[in-house]
Amino acid sequence: MMRKVCSLLFAMIVMTFATIQSTDKVYAALSDIPDKYASEINYLIEQEIIFGYPDDTFKPKNAVTRQEAATMIGRSLDLENNRQNTKFPDVTEEHYASGYIASAAEEGIISGYADGTFHPNEKVTRAQMATLLARAFDLDETSSHSFTDVAKSAWYYTPINKVATAEITVGYPDGTFKPSKDITREEFSVLMARAMDGNVDSVSQDPEPQPEPDRTETVIGEKMVTTDSLNVRKGPGTSYDVVGKFSDGQEVKVHEEDGSWRYVSGNGVEGYVHSAYLADIPKPVIAEKIVTTDNLNVRKGPGISYDVVGKYSDNQEVDVHEVDGDWRLVSANGVEGYVHSAYLADIPKPVIAEKIVTADSLNVRKGPGTSYDVVGQFTTGEAVDVHKEEGSWRLVSSGSVEGYVHEAYLTDKPSVNRTVAIDPGHGGKDPGAVANGLVEKEVVLDVSLKVREYLRDSGINVVMTRSSDWYPTLDGRVNIANRNNADSFVSVHANAFLSSANGVETFYYAKGMTDREYKSYKLAGYINERLHKSMDMTDRGIKNAGYRVIKATNLPAVLTEIGFLTNDDDAAKLKTQKYRDEAAKAIAMGIIDYYNWRE
Template identity: 50%
Template sequence: MSQFYKCQREREDYGQSKIMYRRSMRITMLKKIGSLLFALSVLSLVIFQPIQEVSAEELSDIPDRSKENIQLLIEKEIIFGYTDGTFKPKNPVSRQEATAMIGRALNLDNTKQETTFPDVTSHMYASGYIASATEKGIITGHSDGKFRPNETVTRAQMAIIISRAFNIKGETKRSFPDVENDSLYYEAINSIASAGISVGYPDGTFKPYNKLTREEFSILVAKAISENGDYVVQEPSEDVPEEPQEPEEPKDETVEVIDERIVTADSLNVRQGPSIDYDIVGKLTTGNAVKVHKLEGDWAYVSHGELKGYVHTYYLVAKPGEATPRTVAIDPGHGGRDPGASANGLVEKEVVLDVSLMVRDYLKDSGIDVVMTRQSDWYPSLDGRVAIAQKGNADAFVSVHANAFMSSATGVETFYYAAGMTDRERKSYHLAKFINDRLYKAMDMNNRGVKNVGYRVIKATTLPSVLTEIGFLTNDHDARKLKTQHYREEAAQAIALGIIDYYNWRD
């Protein structure tokens, strides 16, 4: 064989080898991809698929008291267990999970989709239920436009969701000492209590701010969808912890006594820490006097003789004969370089300063201390106003403004901010309602109501805070009144009386 043909044959053999090698590599790669896809499909079944065809008996950790309720939800595929064979009854139930359960119970559309909430995207497992429930008015977002899907549901929020979802209306009035008749959630709580869905705790309270577990929410949903409502399962009582924890020595924080208060509850649990997740170390009863050593949110570290621990401040009041301090911050809006709205010959910063100074004088005559964020024509920043109030030891904050919009807009409105239902937010709502109810009547103006809006000046403070609008400068009718000294005095007196109403309600 000549050298030429030898080289040619070697090149052909080499080319064939390359082709065979590439084919072999492609086959091997396809096999690997197939194996990988199979593994992923198996893994997806393990990770993402809940246990559906199981009974409550097969889930190892469901308490006996709630098996009947949870079994009903499992049969209807409203809730599922986890892949490890547990139900995890003590896990908190999030807003997303609660909405998904309600969505399944009502057969709502669960097609994943974009929602009106910036923090709920189409890839989230409950996005369809959230969109559908929002459209039907069952759920709403927070005042900042967010849904907060991972936030734990409170009992008050649960009452609102369930009463809306199942159209439950109260036929009889139920009374809970910790649920005010004019609270945002009173009607919802009354409705589900009247229907026997949630009758509260053994001590007669409802505990609207307590957070819900998967077990508790399951019981309530099961009761709501049952045809005869024949369930004897009681809500878990916080008086009997189901899972005893290792005892801890309570910290001795009795270095200083900042206050003395009286217990109002028939039986008040004293806990090792500032939440119901901590063990009970003792109990107090009605009339017990306690020394308050420390405040942490809505909880107080107290002592009564040798007993020391945390209690919820809702069940504590000032000792008789001792006046609770009353110091309100009055904030005339705008000022200095910021004139606010201008119309009909009126400038907002001037009108509200005049009214606010009269509010100050009315309150001082009634024995209420006042901190002014400004008393002349200058501009404190929004956060600066809050700092002035808090530095002055104020326990409430009222910002006074005048409105502006199209000429047909008229009336009085008052804003508060609430992202949830904390004690501060509850007090803010009542402060707004007391002021607004007085103001629209005194001004003889349209009542535009009390609204939840996250204005910076009432959102960035730890105090109960409101912002009130005393009329529209852009409306001829409102403006004519705000030009007169008589109606400015009426506005000032109404705001002051609303603040006094609030303090009388609070104390």
């Protein structure tokens, strides 16, 4: 029996010596313990409340987590540490601190979150640590002590006041407590040692806070928020406090990943959001194209040596995001990659209407307004396709020119195929009027050929009774129109009379007012209205007259006089290409007005 007692006593002496040796070794090894707080930290190490790391460091600036706080408080109070399945689903029997967490929770020192979880890895703030110390050490006494950043209405006011009254803390030199700051191992050790043993060095200011690391320095991606009023939380879970909100479409930078949660920042707000509410930011679309071949390989990079990541079918419309030499980064139907530009073409824009330009040298602009750059011009009578309406502006195209023009300079294009007979008066042996160096047959042929050009540009078929210097008979002119199935007839002349006579006039024939005669009357009105304005000449009006070419036909027919060769002012204008063009455009637009009226 005595031998057994001696053996047991010897064993206890050896164990005690080993413990002392181990503690001495810790003192010597933990070289990063701050001298100013060595007493407090070494006191906790001596009491086996806190230990160093395997690399023989203390890491005083590391943050303290909830599981670490529960463990150290549990050790200081000698709470049970039997590993067990706790009431918290995220703290199971396998967790090293499960016993201390369960015991501390049972004693009312620490609690979980509304969803029943514990968040063992969440960092502890100074306000939370004050609450734990006040509960653990039954601190009840309060005083008038205050800190500039601790409002009396704050939930943490009372526990912070209690630890300050107990002289466990005096805060920082600037009079603050910094309740929201994560507490470090250094700070925790100082406060815990003061709470456990009032005989430790006299109370001084809390350790100066380490600058918070900027978690936004590293960017691992960029995303876009896909829902409105998305809660931004303090930690990776719905039980954490909301620190802000993001709106739908908000672009954010991603800094960290934590399971299905992401630490993000944007518009001055940073925190955690669930990845389900984030999506890739759509790449800017610089063009839209259509695929021109079937089974087009879509590659991972700009070249045939890159892997194929998908295929496009013929006529597939794609968005173009980047240009890389002859290759294009495109996307469509969830497939994104590179294709060669040779297999892409412009997408034909839908045509919602066809119009005729009514102004000469009409500026075509890059956007719907006069502030946009001019990208081209259209001429009077030119037919254009309308692709889009934006207010009073129209996106139109003709040939290689595409852009915006104001609707005021467009008129409807006749929707029915039309054929008009243009009759340049006189010709050949019949010169017509001759005055002021002008010959009527030459002037009206020049103008009539221009009318043909404008009408053809507008999609209207034109039959010329003559296109050179020869003389068809009056009835021959009518026959040419009838043989070619013309649906209207316009004879072009220039007037002659006294030198004082001037201006333009247009004739129609009407014995009564049959349908043909009424149409002739309307045709004369449309042409004369355009003509006198474009030529800036006197409007002599429209008149009923029985000229053979407009009387002998069964078509709506008119004869228009584009000015007096015998008048100096009129003749001066008709000598210039500018006014001959104006006359031709006016006649053509008058004919188009007439056809639009008929529809």
